[in-house]
Amino acid sequence: MVGLNSPPAGAGSSDAGSVKTVPDAVIRLAGNSQDGIQTIGGFLARLAGRSDQDVMTYMTIPSTISGGPSIFQVRMGTGEILSAGDQADFLVAFYQHSYEEHINSLRAGGVLVYDSDHVKPNPDDRRFTAVGIPITSRTVEAVGGAGKDKGKNIFVLGLIARAFNLESEKLRDLVTARFGGRSEDIVRNALLAFDAGYALPVENLLGHCYRFDRKPRPAGRPQVTMDGNTALGYGLLAAGVRYGAGYPITPWSSIMEMLRTELPKYGGTFVQAEDELSAVSHALGFAYAGHLAVTGSSGPGLSLKMEALGWGVMAEMPLIVINIQRGGPSTGMPTNVEQSDLMQAIYGSHGDAPRVVLAPRDVEDCFYIALEAGRIAREYSTPVIILSDQALATRIEAFEEPDLKKLLADPKPDLAPRGADYKPYPLGGATRHAPPGARIASGVYPVVSGLEHDEMGHPTGSPVLHQKMTAKRRDKIKRLGAALPVPEVYGDPEGDVLLVGWGSTFGPAREAMARLRSDGVKAGQIHLRHLHPLPPGLDEILRRYREVLVVEMNDEGLYGFGQLATLLRARYANPAIRSITKTDGLTFKVSEIVEGIGRHLAFGKLRDIPVQR
Amino acid sequence: MSTAATVPNSAAPSRPGPPAGDSARPPLTKKVLTADHPTWCPGCGDFAVLAAFYRVLEKLQYPHENIVTFAGIGCSSRFPYFVNTHGGHFIHGRSLPFAAGISLGRDDLHVFAFGGDGDGFSIGGNHLVHTARKNVRLTYVIMDNFVYGLTKKQTSPTSPVGFKSKTDPTGAIDQPINPMRALLNSGASFIARSHATQVNHMIEMMERAARHDGFSVVEILSECVEFYAGAFDAGNPRKGGAFRTIELKKNDGTPEDAARHDPTDEVAALRLALEPWPGPFGVFYEITRPTKNRLEAELVARTREKTKGATDLDLLQASFARLR
Numbered sequence: 001m002v003g004l005n006s007p008p009a010g011a012g013s014s015d016a017g018s019v020k021t022v023p024d025a026v027i028r029l030a031g032n033s034q035d036g037i038q039t040i041g042g043f044l045a046r047l048a049g050r051s052d053q054d055v056m057t058y059m060t061i062p063s064t065i066s067g068g069p070s071i072f073q074v075r076m077g078t079g080e081i082l083s084a085g086d087q088a089d090f091l092v093a094f095y096q097h098s099y100e101e102h103i104n105s106l107r108a109g110g111v112l113v114y115d116s117d118h119v120k121p122n123p124d125d126r127r128f129t130a131v132g133i134p135i136t137s138r139t140v141e142a143v144g145g146a147g148k149d150k151g152k153n154i155f156v157l158g159l160i161a162r163a164f165n166l167e168s169e170k171l172r173d174l175v176t177a178r179f180g181g182r183s184e185d186i187v188r189n190a191l192l193a194f195d196a197g198y199a200l201p202v203e204n205l206l207g208h209c210y211r212f213d214r215k216p217r218p219a220g221r222p223q224v225t226m227d228g229n230t231a232l233g234y235g236l237l238a239a240g241v242r243y244g245a246g247y248p249i250t251p252w253s254s255i256m257e258m259l260r261t262e263l264p265k266y267g268g269t270f271v272q273a274e275d276e277l278s279a280v281s282h283a284l285g286f287a288y289a290g291h292l293a294v295t296g297s298s299g300p301g302l303s304l305k306m307e308a309l310g311w312g313v314m315a316e317m318p319l320i321v322i323n324i325q326r327g328g329p330s331t332g333m334p335t336n337v338e339q340s341d342l343m344q345a346i347y348g349s350h351g352d353a354p355r356v357v358l359a360p361r362d363v364e365d366c367f368y369i370a371l372e373a374g375r376i377a378r379e380y381s382t383p384v385i386i387l388s389d390q391a392l393a394t395r396i397e398a399f400e401e402p403d404l405k406k407l408l409a410d411p412k413p414d415l416a417p418r419g420a421d422y423k424p425y426p427l428g429g430a431t432r433h434a435p436p437g438a439r440i441a442s443g444v445y446p447v448v449s450g451l452e453h454d455e456m457g458h459p460t461g462s463p464v465l466h467q468k469m470t471a472k473r474r475d476k477i478k479r480l481g482a483a484l485p486v487p488e489v490y491g492d493p494e495g496d497v498l499l500v501g502w503g504s505t506f507g508p509a510r511e512a513m514a515r516l517r518s519d520g521v522k523a524g525q526i527h528l529r530h531l532h533p534l535p536p537g538l539d540e541i542l543r544r545y546r547e548v549l550v551v552e553m554n555d556e557g558l559y560g561f562g563q564l565a566t567l568l569r570a571r572y573a574n575p576a577i578r579s580i581t582k583t584d585g586l587t588f589k590v591s592e593i594v595e596g597i598g599r600h601l602a603f604g605k606l607r608d609i610p611v612q613r
Numbered sequence: 614m615s616t617a618a619t620v621p622n623s624a625a626p627s628r629p630g631p632p633a634g635d636s637a638r639p640p641l642t643k644k645v646l647t648a649d650h651p652t653w654c655p656g657c658g659d660f661a662v663l664a665a666f667y668r669v670l671e672k673l674q675y676p677h678e679n680i681v682t683f684a685g686i687g688c689s690s691r692f693p694y695f696v697n698t699h700g701g702h703f704i705h706g707r708s709l710p711f712a713a714g715i716s717l718g719r720d721d722l723h724v725f726a727f728g729g730d731g732d733g734f735s736i737g738g739n740h741l742v743h744t745a746r747k748n749v750r751l752t753y754v755i756m757d758n759f760v761y762g763l764t765k766k767q768t769s770p771t772s773p774v775g776f777k778s779k780t781d782p783t784g785a786i787d788q789p790i791n792p793m794r795a796l797l798n799s800g801a802s803f804i805a806r807s808h809a810t811q812v813n814h815m816i817e818m819m820e821r822a823a824r825h826d827g828f829s830v831v832e833i834l835s836e837c838v839e840f841y842a843g844a845f846d847a848g849n850p851r852k853g854g855a856f857r858t859i860e861l862k863k864n865d866g867t868p869e870d871a872a873r874h875d876p877t878d879e880v881a882a883l884r885l886a887l888e889p890w891p892g893p894f895g896v897f898y899e900i901t902r903p904t905k906n907r908l909e910a911e912l913v914a915r916t917r918e919k920t921k922g923a924t925d926l927d928l929l930q931a932s933f934a935r936l937r
Contacts, residue, residue, distance in 0.1 A: 050937060224936040237929055243718050245710075264916040265928050269717060269909045274743040278710035281703070281740075285714020288701070289722070293714070311704050401937070404929050411925070413719075436699035436715070436722050439678045443645065447694055448701035457701070458649060458694060 018203055019165070023213045024054075024077020026085035027160065029153075030102040031094030033062055033070035036153035041072030042396060043157055043174050048076040049225030049398030050170055052217040056507070057227075057396040058084030058587065063250070063335040069097060078215040082507030084395065086589040090163075091128075092156055093119050094135070103128075111206060113159070115152070131205045133159070142196030143189045151193035158197025165211040168198055221401040228366045228392035232322065233258040235370025236294055238402070240409035241320065242268030244294035245282035247275055250334045251393045252298045252324045259294070266411075276304035280321070284308060287317045288448060290413025290435030292374055296322030299341050300330060302385075303348065309383055310349040311450040313473060316431040318377035318384075320370070325389040325503075327585045336585030337391040339503050340554040342563040345385045346532045352470055354477040356384040357532040361506035364399035366392060369529065371407060380476050381431040387531070389553075391587045392504040417441060423455040424448065427468055430476065481533025487526040487541065494544035495522025497597060500577075501551045502528045502564055505588050509551045512593035531564070539572050548577045549600060551593055556581045641674055643667040648697040658809030658835030658845075659689050659756050665815040666696065666725075666754070672820055675723045682725045683712050685732035688763045689756035689835065692727040706736030713749040713905075720906055723823070724751040731761050734770040734790045745801035747905040748827045754819065755830065756809070757792060758837040759844050766840040773890075776841070792832045793886035793897055797879060803829035804882070804898040809836060810849045811856055814894065821896065827904050834891075848891035859885065859895030876900075 027044065029037040041057055048055035055076040062068030075085040087107040093099035093114040099121060106112060108127045116132035139152040154175060161168045175194055179186045203209040217223075226234075233255050236244075242263060246256035259270040268291075273279035279295050286293035297305060302323045312319050325341045327333025345357045356376055360369040366388060373384040418434050420441040425431055434446055444456070451459040452466045460466070491513045501509040506527045516523035526541060528534070542548050550565035561569060562581040569577045580596035582588070639645070646667050653659050670680065680698040684690035686705035693700035703711045712726040733741055733755045744753075760778065761767040767780040771792065775784040796804045803825040805818040815833060822829035834845040846852035862873040874895075875881055882898040920928060 046936075222937050224933050226936050230936075234929065234932065237925075243714075245714065262932075264909075264913045265920055265923075266925055267913055267917070269913070271713075271717065273710060274739055277707055278740055278743065281707040281710035282714040282717075284703070285711040285716075286718040287714075288711070289715045289718035291718050293718075307704055308707060315701070401933050404933065405926060408926055408929065434699075435719075436681045437678055437719065438699075443677075443697075445648075445678070445697050445699050447648075449694075450702060450704055459702075 018208050019211050020208050021211050021213050022077070023079055024075060024081060025090060025164065025210065025212070026073060026075045026088045027090045027092070028071060028073045028088035028102060028105060029092045029094075029156070030069070030071045030098035031092075031153075032067055034067050035070075035094055037070060037072045037094075039178070040153045040157040040160075041074050043171060043178070044074045044076060044160065044166075045396040045398070046174055046225045047166060047170055048074075049223040051167060052223060053078055053212060053398070054081040055225065055396065055398045056081050056084045058391070059394055060586075061335045061394070063333075069101065071098075071102065076212070078213050082510050083590060084587070086591050090160075092160075094152070095119065113156075129206060131202070133200065133202075133205075138196060138200070139193050142192050144192075151189055154190045154193040155197040158194040159200055159202055160197075161194075162198050162200065163202045163206065163209050165209060168194075221403070223398040224401045225396060225398040226363065227394055227396045228360070228363045228388060229254045229324070229394070230258065231363050231366035232360070232370055232386070232388060232393075233262070235367040236320065236374075237262060237266065238367070238404060238407050238409065239320075239371045239374030240292045240411035241294045241370075241374065242266055242411045243270070243283070243286035243291045244296075245271040245273045245279040245286070246296055247273050247279045247301060249276075249298045249301045251326060251390045252296050252301065252322065254393070255296055255322060255324075268411075276301045277308060280305040280308040283319055283321075284312055284315075284317055287312075287319050288433070288435065290415065290433075290437070292318060292320070292378060292409075292411065294320040294322065296324070298324045298326050298334070298390075299328045299332065299344075302341060302344060306344075306349040309355070310351060310353050312383040313349070313353040313355050314351075314450050314452075315448045316381045316425065316473065317433065317448070318381050320373045320377055321383055321385045323385060323387050324393045325387060327583070333585045335390065337389050337504070337553060337587055338583060338585065339387075339389055339505075339552050340563065340583070341387060342502075342531065342552075342554070342567075345387050346567070352474070354474050355532070356380070356382055356477065356480065357387060358384060358529060359387040359503040359531055360392065361503065361527050361529060363392065363395065363397035365529070367399075367402060371409070374409060376480060380480050381433055382477065387503060389504050414438070422446070424457045425453060425455050425469070425472070427455060427472060431472075477533050481530075482536060484530050484533070484535040486537035487528060487535055489524050489526055489541060491517055491524040492522040493524060495524065496545065497521055497523045497547045497549060497601070498542065498545035499523065499525040499549055499551055499593070499597075500528065500542075500564070500568070501525070502531055503552075505551050505553065508588040508590045508593055511590040512551075512597070515590065515594055516597065528564070531567075534567075534571060538568075539574075542568070542572055542574050542577065546576060547600065548574065549580050549597060550577060551580045551588065551596070553583065553588065554581055555583050638676075641670055641677055643671060645677070646670055646697050647695070649694045651695045652691055653688060654839050656838035657688070658758065658833075658837070659692070661809045661812055662689075662754065662756055662815060662833055662835055663692065663695055665812050665819060666692075668812075668816050669819045669823060670698075672816075673723075673823060679721055680723050680725070681712075681715055682727065683715070684708050684727040685737060686763070687729040687732050687761075688758075688837070689727060689729040690732060692756075706732050706738075707740060708732065709737060709740040709744040709751075709753065712751050712753075713744055713747070716749050716751045717906060717909060720750075720910070725823070726751060726753045728753070728755055729762075730755065730757040730759065730769045730771040730792075734792065734795065738770070738790075738795075741795075742799040745796065745799035745828050745830070748800070748802050748902055750827055750904045750906045751829075752819070752822045752825070753828070753830045754822075755792070755832045756835040757832050758835050758841060759789075760837050760841040762837045762840050778840075791886060793892075794883065796830055796832075797883055797886060797898060801830050801898070802827035802900050802902055803896070805829075805831045805896045806892075806894050807831060807833045808845060808848045808856060808894055809833055810845075810851065811894070814856075814858065818896070821899075825899065827902065845891065848894065854891065857893050859893045859897065861896060
């Protein structure tokens with residue numbers, strides 16, 4: 001990884017003496033959750049987005065009600081940033097426990113800034129440049145007041161702004177905008193803290209300061225900066241979702257909070273239901289009434305929705321269901337990441353209940369996948385599950401502002417009168433739901449049922465019809481599968497190793513693939529956004545590599561394969577498919593994937609090829 | 614939403630009525646409203662409820678395509694198949710949140726939910742409480758037969774102590790739910806009770822429920838002749854019982870009016886609910902309080918006042934501009 005003390009990216013890009021130019025830097029802030037480190041992490045991410053830089057954040061949140069150790073990591077710089085970074089270049093430790101817990105995540109040669117009011121670093125540890133600053137007392141001094149240390153996060157923001165030559169005016173604007181709604185005192189104190197941090201001649205302590213390599217981004221739309229749940233929420237609004245229902249559960253809740261605030265502006269509503277079963281039932285009621293509706297949850301909540309989801313499949317109702325995955329089973333690790341709901345998303349519920357499952361690959365994709373889910377739900381009259389995860393939900397990235405004018409979908413229900421030949425479930429054609437309010441010329445009104453039914457929706461016990469209707473529901477999903485794009489192959493189009501990922505493993509897997517290639521391994525990568533149905537052309541892609549390694553954050557199970565790997569083996573019967581899995585509740589580090597590949601290859605055909613630096 | 618004529622109601626403003634005009638439409642008749650032949654057992658009380666419901670729709674004359682009938686699971690929940698309107702059959706116990714979604718999503722519709730005692734008081738009990746609490750505008754008809762019939766005679770949440778069923782062969786031991794008391798506790802704004810042998814009374818109760826602006830519930834004792842024959846004879850004069858109806862206050866200042874029931878008096882309603890079996894029939898409780906439909910509409914109106922007629926595109930673009 002390129003870091004602070006790495007050689008400059010190109011000749012002449014480094015100032016001699018006091019300023020070092022770096023392509024990117026990983027800054028880790030370690031403290032307690034009530035210190036507002038998420039807030040300043042967010043400011044840094046927003047600033048990077050505004051300055052046309054690439055940025056990605058990573059955070060851990062304790063599942064306690066208030067307080068507890070917490071970190072926020074920002075990787076910002078120029079060029080494409082795909083992961084939040086395995087190791088930090090710059091660590092700010094607010095407390096002794098922060099120091100002890102995180103000092104080993106700082107790379108050798110990195111910079112440790114610690115609050116000398118609280119932290120006593122090990123004097124024998126000479127791996128890093130250690131700088132002690134009395135952050136707490138300096139903040140108190142700057143803000144005045146009665147010795148409260150509120151504002152030390154903003155002090156540190158000023159410090160970082162100076163160390164990295166960030167645009168301090170833009171940061172001051174962000175601080176003012178953030179606190180401006182409260183009171184003038186709060187803004188004034190925040191700016192005092194910021195200025196005090198910014199005034200500290202940190203370059204003297206470090207021996208230099210830094211500047212990000214300036215590479216002008218190709219002209220385009222401005223960048224926007226947000227977390228994955230926010231992007232998903234706006235994607236739903238753009239997709240034409242105006243109605244939804246949910247029940248609070250971490251990390252899904254922030255989407256329902258946002259929709260409850262936003263939807264009334266658009267003439268819609270979001271219902272906080274009494275439980276998950278009621279939430280999905282409300283959403284299906286909205287769908288029946290002609291709206292594109294959403295419900296969502298996290299792992300255990302999705303399980304509770306499963307019966308109603310079976311109805312949605314049987315009744316062929318368009319619906320978007322969001323699942324922000326977390327560590328499971330049961331309450332599990334509610335503030336940690338896992339990708340262990342794939343099987344439940346595809347096969348949960350009872351009976352043969354084919355439905356669509358999509359997974360966004362990064363924050364930007366959270367927006368676009370909601371649009372795609374909306375299109376599929378409408379066109380194929382089916383429930384669509386979006387599988388995001390805790391890491392994607394909470395991390396912040398900058399991306400090009402979408403062309404909203406072009407993308408915005410019409411939310412109006414289709415209440416046009418239906419002709420005399422209208423059938424809700426035609427065996428020879430696509431299901432098109434007629435919501436109430438639509439007149440039916442024949443005068444015969446359709447029933448929508450969870451019982452097996454005939455073409456008019458009336459219940460039937462006919463063995464022939466059950467078989468035909470089961471096939472109808474399956475074939476429409478297969479038709480969607482055939483119409484999907486063939487996955488793009490990154491890296492080598494054929495060769496030794498293909499990495500296959502889904503969801504938030506996209507970035508680290510891509511970096512791991514690049515690292516393999518730089519070590520001379522012929523490596524490729526594909527990333528599946530469409531998990532059910534699988535896209536066409538996959539079989540042929542998988543056969544072009546000697547090893548196919550599926551990277552996913554779930555357990556290898558009883559038979560040694562992760563959930564997607566199991567599905568791919570079942571689908572393609574390709575013995576080259578194997579798994580790299582883990583369940584520590586944290587996102588994949590690039591090095592973990594590289595080591596995982598090494599473990600497989602050590603026993604395989606490629607044992608002579610070095611894969612680790 | 615139309616502004617057409619509404620029929621006055623003693624305690625609550627009415628829901629929007631049918632649109633005026635459109636004389637080209639044929640009237641809604643039982644013939645038009647009849648769909649599949651009911652699959653109920655001969656002699657089932659639900660036949661009479663269905664006949665009464667046709668009559669209610671004939672009286673209300675809502676636009677045909679704006680009527681929605683939905684149900685959960687159970688014998689009585691087959692109801693929507695026998696009524697030719699938009700409608701359907703959802704899952705066990707969840708007809709209310711589903712119907713609430715329809716009602717909150719589309720204020721122009723007239724939403725009716727049907728179900729039995731298992732659907733309403735057992736598996737769906739929590740939804741009954743919350744739909745009532747939120748006062749979602751819809752009408753819920755519970756055909757209470759004190760037994761699980763579709764699954765062939767198991768104890769239901771309203772089965773009396775001592776009732777012998779396949780799950781309680783020596784007699785039920787758990788205290789049953791008192792539906793009127795449960796509904797009063799949950800905060801429903803219209804609560805009535807009727808008996809499937811009393812067709813005119815059922816029509817009156819269901820019509821009043823339909824016109825009520827809020828969450829309205831009618832419990833109808835509807836006999837299961839297969840598995841609990843004679844359960845409701847005590848309320849059927851033809852079987853030697855007494856069908857005692859609740860006389861509502863007329864506020865006419867007469868001395869006899871003092872003895873009549875004030876349907877806005879929750880405590881008086883609770884006293885009626887606690888009367889010994891078979892108890893009285895009629896409107897127990899009826900009050901006016903804001904519906905969730907109205908409160909949500911007001912929230913939308915207030916919010917849109919602030920955004921000053923911004924289009925969806927304006928709003929979304931403004932949100933993204935703030936995230937630059």
